[in-house]
Amino acid sequence: MTTSDLIDPTASLLPGADTALADLVFHGARTVGRFVDDTVPDDLLQAVHDTVRWGPTANNSGPMRVLVVRSPEARTRLAAHMAEFNRDRVLAAPVTLVVAADTDFHLHLPVLAPHTPTAGDSLAGVPDVRERMARENAWLQTGYLVVGLRAAGLGVGPMTGMDAAGVDAEFFAGTGWRALSVLNVGWPDGEGTDRPRAPRLTWEQVSREA
Amino acid sequence: MTTSDLIDPTASLLPGADTALADLVFHGARTVGRFVDDTVPDDLLQAVHDTVRWGPTANNSGPMRVLVVRSPEARTRLAAHMAEFNRDRVLAAPVTLVVAADTDFHLHLPVLAPHTPTAGDSLAGVPDVRERMARENAWLQTGYLVVGLRAAGLGVGPMTGMDAAGVDAEFFAGTGWRALSVLNVGWPDGEGTDRPRAPRLTWEQVSREA
Numbered sequence: 533m534t535t536s537d538l539i540d541p542t543a544s545l546l547p548g549a550d551t552a553l554a555d556l557v558f559h560g561a562r563t564v565g566r567f568v569d570d571t572v573p574d575d576l577l578q579a580v581h582d583t584v585r586w587g588p589t590a591n592n593s594g595p596m597r598v599l600v601v602r603s604p605e606a607r608t609r610l611a612a613h614m615a616e617f618n619r620d621r622v623l624a625a626p627v628t629l630v631v632a633a634d635t636d637f638h639l640h641l642p643v644l645a646p647h648t649p650t651a652g653d654s655l656a657g658v659p660d661v662r663e664r665m666a667r668e669n670a671w672l673q674t675g676y677l678v679v680g681l682r683a684a685g686l687g688v689g690p691m692t693g694m695d696a697a698g699v700d701a702e703f704f705a706g707t708g709w710r711a712l713s714v715l716n717v718g719w720p721d722g723e724g725t726d727r728p729r730a731p732r733l734t735w736e737q738v739s740r741e742a
Numbered sequence: 743m744t745t746s747d748l749i750d751p752t753a754s755l756l757p758g759a760d761t762a763l764a765d766l767v768f769h770g771a772r773t774v775g776r777f778v779d780d781t782v783p784d785d786l787l788q789a790v791h792d793t794v795r796w797g798p799t800a801n802n803s804g805p806m807r808v809l810v811v812r813s814p815e816a817r818t819r820l821a822a823h824m825a826e827f828n829r830d831r832v833l834a835a836p837v838t839l840v841v842a843a844d845t846d847f848h849l850h851l852p853v854l855a856p857h858t859p860t861a862g863d864s865l866a867g868v869p870d871v872r873e874r875m876a877r878e879n880a881w882l883q884t885g886y887l888v889v890g891l892r893a894a895g896l897g898v899g900p901m902t903g904m905d906a907a908g909v910d911a912e913f914f915a916g917t918g919w920r921a922l923s924v925l926n927v928g929w930p931d932g933e934g935t936d937r938p939r940a941p942r943l944t945w946e947q948v949s950r951e952a
Contacts, residue, residue: 553763553893554793554893557889558793558794558796558797558886558890559793559796561796563798577945577949578945581945581948581949582944582945583764583768583769584768585942585943585948586768586769586771586942587768587885587888587889588773588888588898588900590900590902592940592942594942594943594948596948597948597949597950598948598949598950599949599950599951599952600949600950600951600952601952602951602952603952606952609952610952630952634948640943640947643941644940644941644942644943645940646940647937647940667878668877668881668902668922669881671878671879671881671882671885672881672882672884672885672888673885674882674885675797675881675882675883675884675885675886675887675888675889676768676885676888676889678797678798678882678885678886679767679797679885679886679889680768683763683764688798690798690800692800692878703952712878727857730802730854730855730856730857731853731854732795732796732802732804732854733795733804733850733854734792735787735788735791735792737850738791738795738804738806738807738808738844739787739791739807739808739809739810740807740808740809740810741809741810741812742809742810742811742812742813742816742819742820742840742913
């Protein structure tokens with residue numbers, strides 16, 4: 533391992549894939565905190581979801597849900613539950629998505645998982661199992677969502693510094709939705725950040741052969 | 743919402759992105775259970791990781807780890823901890839990856855997050871917080887990993903039906919690694935599955951405006 537392995541995002545591009553898109557989504561993309569002042573249309577958010585919803589989840593449960601925050605009033609309500617260093621970011625972004633896990637996802641399984649017709653009923657009495665499944669699979673889908681937003685040319689500023697229970701009480705009372713993360717979304721102003729790129733661990737550092 | 747919205751994976755392709763890759767990664771890709779008998783080289787796994795490691799995680803923690811399972815002996819050890827319906831799949835796949843979360847990820851933060859120099863020390867005494875962060879962010883990275891493997895032309899068969907604590911004891915004793923999922927990986931034989939494609943929820947079903 534050399535220092536350049538840790539810091540050079542162009543050291544290895546994905547073989548067999550479109551390198552421009554690999555660059556757009558991974559190598560060249562930064563966490564964006566500075567956006568141009570253009571509206572992100574609902575149609576574009578829907579088109580991104582229409583693509584990334586095909587990503588795999590456990591038993592096709594697809595428990596990720598999205599609250600779209602646009603109005604000044606809704607932004608103010610959300611910002612009050614964010615960590616202080618994230619408040620201005622929520623107030624300033626073109627659109628902000630609260631990504632949530634639906635702990636009542638099992639109600640959709642008769643449609644989503646026709647190959648396991650009793651799965652929904654089996655989960656009805658085990659809310660702890662459902663909550664774990666919902667959170668894990670919604671995080672997995674958040675990975676697909678970040679990829680899809682970037683592939684559409686958008687910049688993303690993901691945040692978890694918040695009072696998630698406060699967000700739940702503010703927006704999701706009476707539902708099974710649980711806030712996981714908050715994504716500021718828009719077109720990046722330049723690179724979208726002034727922070728130097730931080731390194732990543734290498735394959736040698738993160739993998740082992742059994 | 744119409745039935746075709748629920749089941750037609752080509753109903754909407756991602757605007758602004760390479761539609762061939764969007765098809766390869768999302769619209770056209772299936773969970774693969776049937777692979778051709780070709781070895782997946784380590785170099786290719788590394789190249790995929792070299793791309794997807796640039797995806798964002800909380801405080802650049804990047805806690806996802808990967809155990810590469812190839813030998814018949816290692817497959818047998820792993821299969822013993824899988825749910826019965828997943829055992830043959832683990833024994834038959836060209837290569838199997840156990841995706842884990844490293845609960846000791848904080849030890850790397852001085853390198854990975856130089857902008858928050860005290861973050862690693864702050865997490866040293868709170869193992870519960872670390873475990874939650876490790877699991878959430880490693881699931882997020884699993885989304886990036888599935889995308890990267892598919893973008894390289896590989897098929898993926900993700901599984902969570904297993905005794906995760908058993909896998910941890912078998913392979914990760916004395917480490918902070920915790921098994922999250924198991925991915926069978928290789929080149930799909932045809933579509934890689936005979937199961938009809940299951941539907942997905944629509945944007946109208948999964949989203950709300952605040």
